[in-house]
Amino acid sequence: MSRSTSTKSRASGRVTLSDVARLAGVAPMTASRAINQPELVSSLLRQRVEQAVQELGYVPNRAARALASAQSNVIVVLVPSLSNTVFTAVLQGIQDVLDADNYQVLIGNTRYSDAEEEKLLNIYMQSNPDGILLCGLTHSPRVQQMLATSKVPVVSMMDLSDDPDQLCVGFSQLDAGETMTRYLIDKGRRRIGFMGAQLDERTLKRREGYRKAMTDAGLADPQLELMVPDPSTIALGAELLGRMLAKVPDCDAIFCCNDDLAHGAVYQCQRRGIAVPERLAICGFNDLPASAWMKPSLTTVGTPRYRIGYEAATMLRAAIRGEAPAQTHLDLGFTLMARESA
Amino acid sequence: MSRSTSTKSRASGRVTLSDVARLAGVAPMTASRAINQPELVSSLLRQRVEQAVQELGYVPNRAARALASAQSNVIVVLVPSLSNTVFTAVLQGIQDVLDADNYQVLIGNTRYSDAEEEKLLNIYMQSNPDGILLCGLTHSPRVQQMLATSKVPVVSMMDLSDDPDQLCVGFSQLDAGETMTRYLIDKGRRRIGFMGAQLDERTLKRREGYRKAMTDAGLADPQLELMVPDPSTIALGAELLGRMLAKVPDCDAIFCCNDDLAHGAVYQCQRRGIAVPERLAICGFNDLPASAWMKPSLTTVGTPRYRIGYEAATMLRAAIRGEAPAQTHLDLGFTLMARESA
DNA sequence: CTGAAAGCGCTTACAG
DNA sequence: CTGAAAGCGCTTACAG
Numbered sequence: 107m108s109r110s111t112s113t114k115s116r117a118s119g120r121v122t123l124s125d126v127a128r129l130a131g132v133a134p135m136t137a138s139r140a141i142n143q144p145e146l147v148s149s150l151l152r153q154r155v156e157q158a159v160q161e162l163g164y165v166p167n168r169a170a171r172a173l174a175s176a177q178s179n180v181i182v183v184l185v186p187s188l189s190n191t192v193f194t195a196v197l198q199g200i201q202d203v204l205d206a207d208n209y210q211v212l213i214g215n216t217r218y219s220d221a222e223e224e225k226l227l228n229i230y231m232q233s234n235p236d237g238i239l240l241c242g243l244t245h246s247p248r249v250q251q252m253l254a255t256s257k258v259p260v261v262s263m264m265d266l267s268d269d270p271d272q273l274c275v276g277f278s279q280l281d282a283g284e285t286m287t288r289y290l291i292d293k294g295r296r297r298i299g300f301m302g303a304q305l306d307e308r309t310l311k312r313r314e315g316y317r318k319a320m321t322d323a324g325l326a327d328p329q330l331e332l333m334v335p336d337p338s339t340i341a342l343g344a345e346l347l348g349r350m351l352a353k354v355p356d357c358d359a360i361f362c363c364n365d366d367l368a369h370g371a372v373y374q375c376q377r378r379g380i381a382v383p384e385r386l387a388i389c390g391f392n393d394l395p396a397s398a399w400m401k402p403s404l405t406t407v408g409t410p411r412y413r414i415g416y417e418a419a420t421m422l423r424a425a426i427r428g429e430a431p432a433q434t435h436l437d438l439g440f441t442l443m444a445r446e447s448a
Numbered sequence: 449m450s451r452s453t454s455t456k457s458r459a460s461g462r463v464t465l466s467d468v469a470r471l472a473g474v475a476p477m478t479a480s481r482a483i484n485q486p487e488l489v490s491s492l493l494r495q496r497v498e499q500a501v502q503e504l505g506y507v508p509n510r511a512a513r514a515l516a517s518a519q520s521n522v523i524v525v526l527v528p529s530l531s532n533t534v535f536t537a538v539l540q541g542i543q544d545v546l547d548a549d550n551y552q553v554l555i556g557n558t559r560y561s562d563a564e565e566e567k568l569l570n571i572y573m574q575s576n577p578d579g580i581l582l583c584g585l586t587h588s589p590r591v592q593q594m595l596a597t598s599k600v601p602v603v604s605m606m607d608l609s610d611d612p613d614q615l616c617v618g619f620s621q622l623d624a625g626e627t628m629t630r631y632l633i634d635k636g637r638r639r640i641g642f643m644g645a646q647l648d649e650r651t652l653k654r655r656e657g658y659r660k661a662m663t664d665a666g667l668a669d670p671q672l673e674l675m676v677p678d679p680s681t682i683a684l685g686a687e688l689l690g691r692m693l694a695k696v697p698d699c700d701a702i703f704c705c706n707d708d709l710a711h712g713a714v715y716q717c718q719r720r721g722i723a724v725p726e727r728l729a730i731c732g733f734n735d736l737p738a739s740a741w742m743k744p745s746l747t748t749v750g751t752p753r754y755r756i757g758y759e760a761a762t763m764l765r766a767a768i769r770g771e772a773p774a775q776t777h778l779d780l781g782f783t784l785m786a787r788e789s790a
Numbered sequence: 791c792t793g794a795a796a797g798c799g800c801t802t803a804c805a806g
Numbered sequence: 807c808t809g810a811a812a813g814c815g816c817t818t819a820c821a822g
Contacts, residue, residue, distance in 0.1 A: 116802060116813055118518045120576075123816065133793045138817065148791060163597065168574040169514035170815035173798045176460045178511065188536040197530055201557060210575070213555050215543060232510040233552070234462075255505065340741045366737075373741040395708075396738060399682045399715040458797055458818065465800065475809045480801065490807060512799035515814045 121162045129158040141166070168210075172234065180210045181422065182230045183239040186218040186306060190338075190366075192392055192411050193241070196263060199415025200239060203423065209236075218306050218337075220246045227252055237422045242307045243267050243274070259425035261418045264308060266435055273425060275418040275436040279308045282407050282440045283315025286361055286389060289405075289442060291323050295359035295387055299330045299350050301371070302363040303338040309363040312391060316361055329354055338363070343370020351386075359387035359448060365394040368404055372447060387448035393441075402446035410438040463504045471500040483508070510552075514576065522552045523764065524572045525581040528560040528648060532680075532708075534734055534753050535583070538605060541757025542581060545765065551578075560648050560679075562588045569594055579764045584649045585609050585616070601767035603760045606650060608777055615767060617760040617778040621650045624749050624782045625657025628703055628731060631747075631784055633665050637701035637729055641672045641692050643713070644705040645680040651705040654733060658703055671696055680705070685712020686719075693728075701729035701790060707736040710746055714789060729790035735783075744788035752780040 127137035132151055140147045140155035147155070158164070172178045181204055185193040197213060204211050212233060214226035224246050227238075231252060238253065238260045245253075253260055262274040290298050300316045302309045313331070320326040332350050336342055343366060350357060362368035368390030375382045382388055382402055389405040390397065397404035417436055424431060469479035474493055482489045482497035489497070500506070514520045523546055527535040539555060546553050554575060556568035566588050569580075573594060580595065580602045587595075595602055604616040632640050642658045644651045655673070662668040674692050678684055685708060692699060704710035710732030717724045724730055724744055732739065732748040739746035759778055766773060 116518075118814075120815095122814095134816080135793055135818095136791090139792085142817090146791075151792085165570075165573050167515070167576060167815055169511040169520065169576065170798090171817075172511035173509070173515055173800085174815075174817040176458075176798070176817095188530075188539055189533060191531060191533070194530040194536060198557075208571075210554070210571075212552070215540075228507075229550075229552075231507050234509060234511065340737050344741060369738060370741060373738075373743060376743040395682050396711060396715075399686060399712060400742070401715060401718040460798075462799095464798095476800080477802095477809055478807085481808085484801090488807075493808085509799055512814090513801075515816085516799075516801040518801095518814070 120167070121164045123164070123166070125162055126155060126158045126164050129162060130154040176234075178210075178234045178236055179208055180212055180233045180235045181237045181239065181419075182212045182214065182227070182233070182235040184214045184216050184223055184226060185241055186216050187337075188213075188215050191394060192409070195411040196241075196415035196418075199412040199417075200419040201415075203416055203419035207423065209423075216241075218304055220249070224249050224252075231256065237261075237426045239263060239418055239422060243272075244307055259422060261422045261425070263414050263418045265311065266437055270434060273421055273431065273434050275414050275421060275438065277409065277414075277438050277440045279311035280315040280318075282391070282409075283312030283361075284319045285315070285440075285442055286312075286391070286407055287316045287319035288323075289444070290359045290361065290387060290389065290448060291319060291325065293359075293387065293448065296325055297327075297330065297354065297357045298325065298359040298361060299332060299354060299357045300361050300363070301343070301346050301350060301367055302331070302333045303336055303342055303346070303367055304363075305333060305335050312363055330357070338366045340366055340370035340373065343367035344374040345370075347371040347374040351380075357386070359383075360389075362388065362390045365390035365392045365397050365404065365406055368406065368447075369394075369396060369400065372400065372402070372404065383446065383448050389448040393443050397443070398445070404443075405445045405448035406443050408441035408443050410440070413438050462509070463506045464509070465506070467504055468497060468500045468506050471504060472496040518576075520552075520576040520578055521550055522554055522572075522575045522577045523579050523581065523761075524554045524556065524569070524575070524577040526556045526558050526565055526568060527583055528558050529679075530555075530557050533736060534751070537753040538583075538757035538760075541754040541759075542761040545758055545761035549765065551765075558583075560646055562591070566591050566594075573598065579603075579768045581605060581760055581764060585614070586649055601764060603764045603767070605756050605760045607653065608779055612776060615763055615773060615776050617756050617763060617780065619751065619780050619782045621653035622657040622660075624733070624751075625654030625703075626661045627657070627782075627784055628654075628733070628749055629658045629661035630665075631786070632701045632703065632729060632731065632790060633661060633667065635701075635729065635790065637790075638667055639669075639672065639696065639699045640667065640701040640703060641674060641696060641699045642703050642705070643685070643688050643692060643709055644673070644675045645678055645684055645688070645709060646705075647675060647677050654705055672699070680708045682708055682712035682715065685709035686716035687712070689713040689716040693722075699728065701725075702731075704730065704732045707732035707734045707739050707746065707748055710748065710789075711736075711738060711742065714742065714744070714746065725788065725790050731790040735785050739785070740787070746785075747787045747790035748785050750783035750785050752782070755780050 124134050127134040137155050140152045216223040264276040267274045391407045393406045393408040466476050469476040479497050482494045558565040606618040609616045735748045735750040
């Protein structure tokens, strides 16, 4: 009930481990053990400490623990967007692994900006993280340097690295782009456009795959590419559909770099009376929930985003514990979802 | 270049403020001031410290700072979901205010569970947060007690409280539900169903508004309500559409508690050849991006979710600074978006 | 199994 | 404007 106030001036007023120890009649060290490594304490003292904790409503001070143990139990996660459900699914997978483990997950939103990523990482480094989860393979030189000098374990998510030493979990964005394009070619499409926004690393990789397939089939034509740096939205997809058709009137299929763009393109076709897929095939990337339900349903690439987060967190945790990774590269693959729109 | 290693055993190996001070030829205290309150230090020493910071790549240790200053600069945010873009927009607003201010935002996902909220809050309290942002007005008794005893400032988001002392930013979920229902009634609809999922606080408030409008118009009928506890998804909306029509064949309008459900209902109507809005009017809640673009476009309620986050963070920051709030209740309102589907 | 001592890296509260 | 001392609340590293 009554909180013992030390006579010194700087006490925070909160209940401390010493308060608990005093009430339990043990040394602070024993109280600490009873809480964190109960198996090392006799059951009698353990019970007395537990009761004191209850009675005082003791809440451990994480900052003090971090300082004394040189272990923050903080994991930093940097994602390019929170409005894109792809990344919230990744976060979900991460939290499902880490929340149970007394890790504190710090989520940073880089907004697809290298400069912002640098700024956030700089701030988050102050928390002395035990591990870091990043999206993508390429980062600014200063970010790379910060990561290297800190020696904190890092796992990259979404794509697979060429560097065998870099821990990563994802799938080949390039292969996926190529696979989707070949599918369209196999369906008899010849004038296949590529519509890309944001121009992030993954969009460019998918385009690389698109180019490879088109070149291999002898169908490549720079005119067929429409790339803009704006964020991907349904509204943008609708707009780009119009621009693509104006630019390439004989276009008979469009590979959108993601489902948001594709949804907008399909809706725009509906408004303009353009038959999908008869006159124009449209496909996307990621398989968002609406894609299976809209009319026509959307042909797209299913991506294991939840599992990417889950497995990346698992791999990071192992690295933090110093376990040798079973594999540094975890390829979770992708799935072509052939539906009505293409 | 060379890192001065103390002879004692527990040093972390990282560069500390003392290292900086030594290189700059000043006391640690002066180095601290030069970094945190540069205006209190002579420009000569300030420059020497700044250079030492650069040279050594000094990163302040947040845990040490928090411990010494009894100020964590941590803000805890608890949201019920990360897959619902409503809450990611709220988070966006929060981060736009707080990121600039050297606050560290801890994001917890309660998954619409009171028990989970309690667990998360309990863990996050270990970080001694300066302030807390919560969704909704009702919380478990233990959560209420933790908040009360901690005396940490709290701002509630999404709805408006009856308690004049409770800081909150949002709009009246009840009024919004009532307004949408009246709109349907005014359009001549009589057998208006209400379709609800998740059964969270806000869904129930919207239903209350629905009931009020239906009762006032003499149209109330318990058969018209279809409520399930499952998470809201497009797939669930499609399923519930079928169940509603089976249960109430003469149903001529459906008010879905959110846009996800409404999208699923509309898509299902398209698949079944049910004319929207002629045979059946459908409306939703939140005005997600797809709602304006789908065909038919969706009549729904626009909600100021980004601004809720932004203003709540602003209010919380003021409370942390001890400023008297201009107002404890900030009503941001809502907008009826009348479109094609109803 | 238990505990006294020292230290983690920073800031507060004083002095000068 | 500058700094020596003490302390924040915990854990490490030893002893017993």
